[in-house]
Amino acid sequence: MQKEDENGKREIDVRSREHSLNLSHRQVAIDMTPREIHSLLEPGIIWLRMGIRKIIHVDMDAFYASVEQRDDPQLRGKPVIVAWKGNRSVVCAASYEARDFGVRSAMPAARAERLCPSAVFIAPDFTRYRAVKAGIRSDSLCGSSTQQVPAKLASGWRKPDGLFVIQPEHVDAFLLPISVGPLPGVGKVTQEKLAKLAIRTVSELRGQELAKLEQEFGRYGVRLYELARGIDENQVVPDRPTKSISVEDTFQEDVLLAETEPMIRRLVEKLWSASRNETRVAHTVVLKLKTREFKILTRSHTPNIAPSSYEEVMAIALQLLERVDLGPQQRYRLVGIGLSNFREPEVPSAQPVLFE
16 A cells, blocks of 8 residues: 655555555655565665665675575574684574574684584585575565665664664664774774774774875775765665686695695686576686685686586596696695686577578
Protein backbone atom coordinates (compact mmCIF):
# COMPACT_ATOMS: atom_id res chain seq x y z
CA MET A 1 0.00 0.00 0.00
CA GLN A 2 1.36 3.43 -0.93
CA LYS A 3 0.28 6.95 -0.10
CA GLU A 4 1.77 10.44 -0.15
CA ASP A 5 2.15 12.65 2.89
CA GLU A 6 1.93 16.41 2.93
CA ASN A 7 5.57 16.70 1.85
CA GLY A 8 5.15 14.49 -1.17
CA LYS A 9 6.99 11.53 0.29
CA ARG A 10 5.84 8.11 -0.80
CA GLU A 11 5.07 5.88 2.14
CA ILE A 12 5.21 2.16 1.51
CA ASP A 13 3.64 -0.19 4.02
CA VAL A 14 6.24 -2.93 4.21
CA ARG A 15 3.79 -5.12 6.10
CA SER A 16 2.20 -5.85 2.73
CA ARG A 17 1.79 -9.58 2.14
CA GLU A 18 2.84 -9.01 -1.46
CA HIS A 19 6.41 -8.45 -0.31
CA SER A 20 6.39 -10.98 2.55
CA LEU A 21 8.60 -8.92 4.86
CA ASN A 22 6.51 -9.84 7.92
CA LEU A 23 7.34 -6.63 9.75
CA SER A 24 5.18 -5.09 12.43
CA HIS A 25 4.70 -1.34 12.79
CA ARG A 26 7.42 -0.56 10.26
CA GLN A 27 7.02 1.89 7.42
CA VAL A 28 9.32 3.31 4.81
CA ALA A 29 9.40 6.76 3.26
CA ILE A 30 11.83 6.63 0.36
CA ASP A 31 11.95 7.18 -3.39
CA MET A 32 12.50 3.48 -4.13
CA THR A 33 10.08 0.84 -5.31
CA PRO A 34 8.93 -1.89 -2.92
CA ARG A 35 10.84 -4.44 -4.99
CA GLU A 36 14.07 -2.46 -4.55
CA ILE A 37 13.51 -2.23 -0.81
CA HIS A 38 12.78 -5.93 -0.60
CA SER A 39 15.94 -6.77 -2.50
CA LEU A 40 18.21 -4.51 -0.45
CA LEU A 41 17.03 -4.30 3.11
CA GLU A 42 16.37 -6.49 6.10
CA PRO A 43 13.66 -5.56 8.63
CA GLY A 44 14.19 -1.98 9.67
CA ILE A 45 12.90 1.51 9.23
CA ILE A 46 14.08 4.19 6.81
CA TRP A 47 13.35 7.88 6.53
CA LEU A 48 15.21 9.46 3.63
CA ARG A 49 14.67 12.76 1.95
CA MET A 50 13.78 13.07 -1.69
CA GLY A 51 16.21 14.79 -4.06
CA ILE A 52 19.48 14.17 -2.20
CA ARG A 53 22.06 11.42 -2.49
CA LYS A 54 21.20 8.35 -0.44
CA ILE A 55 23.80 5.67 0.20
CA ILE A 56 22.85 2.33 1.68
CA HIS A 57 25.88 0.34 2.78
CA VAL A 58 25.05 -3.36 3.12
CA ASP A 59 27.49 -5.23 5.35
CA MET A 60 27.31 -8.98 4.64
CA ASP A 61 28.61 -9.70 8.10
CA ALA A 62 29.37 -13.31 9.05
CA PHE A 63 28.41 -14.24 5.50
CA TYR A 64 30.14 -17.62 5.22
CA ALA A 65 28.90 -18.75 8.63
CA SER A 66 25.37 -17.61 7.82
CA VAL A 67 25.38 -19.64 4.61
CA GLU A 68 26.33 -22.73 6.58
CA GLN A 69 23.61 -22.11 9.16
CA ARG A 70 21.08 -21.50 6.44
CA ASP A 71 21.89 -24.73 4.64
CA ASP A 72 22.10 -26.89 7.78
CA PRO A 73 19.31 -26.14 10.29
CA GLN A 74 21.15 -28.14 12.97
CA LEU A 75 23.82 -25.42 13.05
CA ARG A 76 21.40 -22.61 13.84
CA GLY A 77 21.91 -21.19 17.29
CA LYS A 78 25.29 -22.87 17.62
CA PRO A 79 28.73 -21.22 17.47
CA VAL A 80 29.97 -21.85 13.93
CA ILE A 81 33.51 -21.14 12.76
CA VAL A 82 34.32 -21.37 9.07
CA ALA A 83 37.96 -22.49 8.99
CA TRP A 84 40.15 -25.50 8.62
CA LYS A 85 41.29 -26.88 11.94
CA GLY A 86 45.01 -26.67 12.53
CA ASN A 87 47.76 -24.52 13.94
CA ARG A 88 48.24 -22.65 10.66
CA SER A 89 44.63 -22.04 9.71
CA VAL A 90 42.83 -18.74 10.21
CA VAL A 91 39.15 -17.99 10.74
CA CYS A 92 37.33 -17.09 7.53
CA ALA A 93 34.07 -16.21 9.30
CA ALA A 94 32.37 -16.70 12.66
CA SER A 95 28.69 -16.78 13.52
CA TYR A 96 27.38 -14.35 16.13
CA GLU A 97 27.15 -17.18 18.62
CA ALA A 98 30.92 -17.69 18.20
CA ARG A 99 31.59 -13.96 18.29
CA ASP A 100 30.09 -13.82 21.76
CA PHE A 101 33.17 -15.81 22.85
CA GLY A 102 35.53 -13.30 21.23
CA VAL A 103 36.11 -15.16 17.95
CA ARG A 104 36.80 -12.88 14.98
CA SER A 105 37.65 -13.24 11.31
CA ALA A 106 41.38 -13.58 10.48
CA MET A 107 42.06 -14.91 13.97
CA PRO A 108 44.25 -18.04 14.18
CA ALA A 109 41.96 -21.07 14.23
CA ALA A 110 43.83 -22.55 17.19
CA ARG A 111 43.12 -19.46 19.28
CA ALA A 112 39.47 -19.48 18.17
CA GLU A 113 39.16 -23.08 19.34
CA ARG A 114 40.59 -22.15 22.73
CA LEU A 115 38.16 -19.25 23.08
CA CYS A 116 35.17 -21.34 22.01
CA PRO A 117 35.77 -25.07 22.60
CA SER A 118 32.16 -25.92 21.74
CA ALA A 119 32.35 -24.31 18.28
CA VAL A 120 31.53 -26.30 15.17
CA PHE A 121 34.40 -25.96 12.69
CA ILE A 122 33.43 -26.17 9.01
CA ALA A 123 35.89 -26.19 6.13
CA PRO A 124 35.15 -23.24 3.80
CA ASP A 125 33.45 -23.85 0.48
CA PHE A 126 34.15 -20.66 -1.44
CA THR A 127 32.59 -21.92 -4.66
CA ARG A 128 29.25 -22.40 -2.89
CA TYR A 129 29.53 -19.05 -1.12
CA ARG A 130 30.01 -17.26 -4.43
CA ALA A 131 27.00 -19.08 -5.87
CA VAL A 132 24.67 -17.84 -3.11
CA LYS A 133 26.21 -14.39 -2.62
CA ALA A 134 23.82 -12.60 -4.95
CA GLY A 135 20.71 -14.02 -3.35
CA ILE A 136 21.31 -14.27 0.39
CA ARG A 137 20.24 -11.44 2.70
CA SER A 138 19.81 -13.20 6.04
CA ASP A 139 23.03 -11.71 7.42
CA SER A 140 22.81 -8.24 5.91
CA LEU A 141 23.44 -5.19 8.04
CA CYS A 142 22.46 -1.86 6.50
CA GLY A 143 23.64 1.65 7.18
CA SER A 144 22.22 4.61 5.31
CA SER A 145 23.34 8.20 4.98
CA THR A 146 24.10 10.84 2.38
CA GLN A 147 27.84 10.15 2.65
CA GLN A 148 29.78 6.90 2.25
CA VAL A 149 31.75 7.13 5.51
CA PRO A 150 28.75 7.52 7.87
CA ALA A 151 26.83 4.90 5.89
CA LYS A 152 29.66 2.38 6.22
CA LEU A 153 30.04 3.02 9.94
CA ALA A 154 26.28 2.85 10.48
CA SER A 155 26.07 -0.58 8.87
CA GLY A 156 27.85 -2.11 11.84
CA TRP A 157 26.08 -0.12 14.52
CA ARG A 158 23.17 -2.47 15.21
CA LYS A 159 24.67 -5.93 14.92
CA PRO A 160 23.71 -8.68 14.66
CA ASP A 161 20.83 -7.37 12.58
CA GLY A 162 18.98 -4.21 11.79
CA LEU A 163 19.18 -0.96 9.91
CA PHE A 164 20.60 2.35 11.06
CA VAL A 165 19.84 5.54 9.13
CA ILE A 166 21.73 8.79 9.61
CA GLN A 167 19.95 11.91 8.43
CA PRO A 168 22.10 14.78 7.09
CA GLU A 169 21.42 16.91 10.17
CA HIS A 170 22.44 14.04 12.45
CA VAL A 171 25.80 13.19 10.87
CA ASP A 172 27.76 15.25 13.39
CA ALA A 173 25.87 13.83 16.36
CA PHE A 174 26.75 10.34 15.14
CA LEU A 175 30.37 10.91 14.12
CA LEU A 176 31.82 13.21 16.74
CA PRO A 177 31.60 11.00 19.87
CA ILE A 178 32.93 7.78 18.32
CA SER A 179 36.51 6.56 18.40
CA VAL A 180 38.78 7.20 15.43
CA GLY A 181 39.45 3.44 15.24
CA PRO A 182 36.48 2.52 13.01
CA LEU A 183 37.31 5.22 10.43
CA PRO A 184 38.32 3.73 7.05
CA GLY A 185 42.08 3.37 6.78
CA VAL A 186 42.79 3.98 10.47
CA GLY A 187 44.67 0.87 11.54
CA LYS A 188 46.45 0.04 14.76
CA VAL A 189 49.58 2.05 13.92
CA THR A 190 47.66 5.17 12.86
CA GLN A 191 45.38 4.95 15.88
CA GLU A 192 48.38 4.75 18.22
CA LYS A 193 49.98 7.74 16.52
CA LEU A 194 46.75 9.71 16.85
CA ALA A 195 46.55 8.76 20.54
CA LYS A 196 50.03 10.19 21.11
CA LEU A 197 48.66 13.45 19.71
CA ALA A 198 45.74 13.24 22.19
CA ILE A 199 43.34 12.42 19.37
CA ARG A 200 41.05 9.56 20.34
CA THR A 201 37.63 10.62 19.08
CA VAL A 202 36.36 12.02 15.81
CA SER A 203 35.54 15.23 17.66
CA GLU A 204 39.19 15.62 18.69
CA LEU A 205 40.28 14.79 15.16
CA ARG A 206 37.99 17.47 13.74
CA GLY A 207 39.60 19.99 16.06
CA GLN A 208 42.93 19.61 14.24
CA GLU A 209 43.97 21.96 11.48
CA LEU A 210 44.61 20.52 8.03
CA ALA A 211 48.22 21.71 8.02
CA LYS A 212 48.90 19.89 11.31
CA LEU A 213 47.44 16.62 10.03
CA GLU A 214 49.41 16.88 6.77
CA GLN A 215 52.58 17.51 8.76
CA GLU A 216 52.02 14.38 10.87
CA PHE A 217 50.49 12.02 8.30
CA GLY A 218 51.44 13.38 4.88
CA ARG A 219 48.83 12.92 2.15
CA TYR A 220 46.71 10.77 4.44
CA GLY A 221 46.32 13.79 6.69
CA VAL A 222 43.97 15.28 4.10
CA ARG A 223 41.91 12.09 4.17
CA LEU A 224 41.75 12.21 7.98
CA TYR A 225 40.61 15.83 7.81
CA GLU A 226 37.77 14.83 5.47
CA LEU A 227 36.82 11.71 7.38
CA ALA A 228 36.37 13.74 10.56
CA ARG A 229 33.78 15.79 8.68
CA GLY A 230 32.04 12.89 6.97
CA ILE A 231 33.25 14.16 3.60
CA ASP A 232 33.40 11.56 0.86
CA GLU A 233 32.01 12.58 -2.50
CA ASN A 234 33.39 9.56 -4.32
CA GLN A 235 30.92 8.00 -6.68
CA VAL A 236 29.40 4.74 -5.50
CA VAL A 237 30.22 1.92 -7.91
CA PRO A 238 28.21 -1.11 -6.74
CA ASP A 239 29.17 -3.53 -9.51
CA ARG A 240 32.87 -3.48 -10.19
CA PRO A 241 34.24 -5.87 -12.80
CA THR A 242 36.31 -8.75 -11.44
CA LYS A 243 40.04 -8.09 -11.61
CA SER A 244 41.25 -11.41 -10.27
CA ILE A 245 40.15 -14.66 -8.62
CA SER A 246 42.45 -16.70 -6.43
CA VAL A 247 42.47 -19.60 -4.01
CA GLU A 248 45.19 -20.64 -1.59
CA ASP A 249 45.82 -23.02 1.27
CA THR A 250 48.36 -23.55 4.03
CA PHE A 251 50.02 -26.91 4.52
CA GLN A 252 49.81 -28.63 7.89
CA GLU A 253 53.61 -28.95 7.73
CA ASP A 254 56.17 -27.26 5.50
CA VAL A 255 56.70 -29.21 2.26
CA LEU A 256 59.24 -29.37 -0.54
CA LEU A 257 58.42 -27.82 -3.90
CA ALA A 258 57.74 -31.18 -5.56
CA GLU A 259 55.24 -32.00 -2.83
CA THR A 260 53.03 -29.01 -3.63
CA GLU A 261 51.58 -30.52 -6.83
CA PRO A 262 48.65 -32.43 -5.23
CA MET A 263 47.52 -29.27 -3.46
CA ILE A 264 47.90 -27.23 -6.66
CA ARG A 265 45.65 -29.68 -8.52
CA ARG A 266 42.92 -29.33 -5.89
CA LEU A 267 43.21 -25.54 -5.90
CA VAL A 268 43.06 -25.31 -9.69
CA GLU A 269 39.87 -27.38 -9.66
CA LYS A 270 38.27 -24.95 -7.19
CA LEU A 271 39.59 -21.95 -9.08
CA TRP A 272 38.28 -23.11 -12.44
CA SER A 273 34.87 -23.87 -10.97
CA ALA A 274 34.66 -20.38 -9.46
CA SER A 275 35.74 -18.72 -12.72
CA ARG A 276 32.80 -20.26 -14.57
CA ASN A 277 30.52 -17.68 -12.94
CA GLU A 278 32.34 -14.85 -14.72
CA THR A 279 31.19 -13.52 -18.08
CA ARG A 280 34.65 -12.10 -18.78
CA VAL A 281 37.64 -14.25 -19.66
CA ALA A 282 40.87 -14.49 -17.64
CA HIS A 283 44.10 -14.38 -19.65
CA THR A 284 46.75 -14.71 -16.94
CA VAL A 285 47.53 -17.57 -14.54
CA VAL A 286 49.35 -16.73 -11.30
CA LEU A 287 51.21 -19.05 -8.92
CA LYS A 288 51.86 -17.90 -5.36
CA LEU A 289 54.16 -19.55 -2.83
CA LYS A 290 55.10 -18.66 0.74
CA THR A 291 58.32 -20.10 2.11
CA ARG A 292 58.94 -21.41 5.60
CA GLU A 293 60.59 -18.05 6.29
CA PHE A 294 57.37 -16.24 5.22
CA LYS A 295 58.90 -14.94 2.01
CA ILE A 296 56.24 -14.59 -0.70
CA LEU A 297 57.04 -15.16 -4.36
CA THR A 298 54.80 -15.21 -7.42
CA ARG A 299 55.13 -16.42 -10.98
CA SER A 300 52.67 -15.62 -13.77
CA HIS A 301 52.12 -16.41 -17.41
CA THR A 302 49.84 -14.93 -20.07
CA PRO A 303 49.51 -17.26 -23.07
CA ASN A 304 48.61 -15.94 -26.51
CA ILE A 305 45.22 -17.60 -26.21
CA ALA A 306 43.33 -17.47 -22.91
CA PRO A 307 43.12 -20.83 -21.11
CA SER A 308 39.72 -22.39 -21.78
CA SER A 309 39.74 -25.47 -19.56
CA TYR A 310 40.85 -26.83 -16.20
CA GLU A 311 43.52 -28.88 -17.96
CA GLU A 312 45.05 -25.80 -19.62
CA VAL A 313 45.16 -23.85 -16.34
CA MET A 314 46.71 -26.87 -14.63
CA ALA A 315 49.38 -27.23 -17.31
CA ILE A 316 50.34 -23.55 -16.96
CA ALA A 317 50.44 -23.83 -13.16
CA LEU A 318 52.87 -26.74 -13.36
CA GLN A 319 55.03 -24.82 -15.84
CA LEU A 320 55.14 -21.92 -13.39
CA LEU A 321 56.19 -24.33 -10.68
CA GLU A 322 59.26 -25.22 -12.76
CA ARG A 323 60.26 -21.54 -12.78
CA VAL A 324 60.68 -21.53 -8.98
CA ASP A 325 64.31 -22.08 -8.09
CA LEU A 326 65.14 -21.59 -4.44
CA GLY A 327 67.04 -24.82 -4.05
CA PRO A 328 65.89 -28.42 -3.53
CA GLN A 329 65.84 -28.13 0.27
CA GLN A 330 63.62 -25.05 0.43
CA ARG A 331 60.32 -25.73 2.13
CA TYR A 332 56.99 -23.97 1.65
CA ARG A 333 54.09 -23.33 4.00
CA LEU A 334 51.47 -22.02 1.55
CA VAL A 335 50.53 -22.30 -2.12
CA GLY A 336 47.96 -20.36 -4.12
CA ILE A 337 46.67 -20.19 -7.69
CA GLY A 338 44.95 -17.23 -9.33
CA LEU A 339 43.40 -15.99 -12.55
CA SER A 340 43.72 -12.35 -13.54
CA ASN A 341 43.74 -9.99 -16.51
CA PHE A 342 40.03 -10.46 -17.16
CA ARG A 343 38.76 -9.16 -20.50
CA GLU A 344 35.54 -9.19 -22.44
CA PRO A 345 35.28 -12.30 -24.65
CA GLU A 346 36.36 -11.75 -28.22
CA VAL A 347 33.60 -11.71 -30.80
CA PRO A 348 34.32 -14.29 -33.51
CA SER A 349 34.95 -12.75 -36.89
CA ALA A 350 32.33 -13.39 -39.55
CA GLN A 351 32.98 -16.25 -41.91
CA PRO A 352 33.93 -14.98 -45.37
CA VAL A 353 31.27 -15.30 -48.05
CA LEU A 354 32.07 -18.19 -50.40
CA PHE A 355 29.55 -17.37 -53.11
CA GLU A 356 28.04 -14.09 -54.20
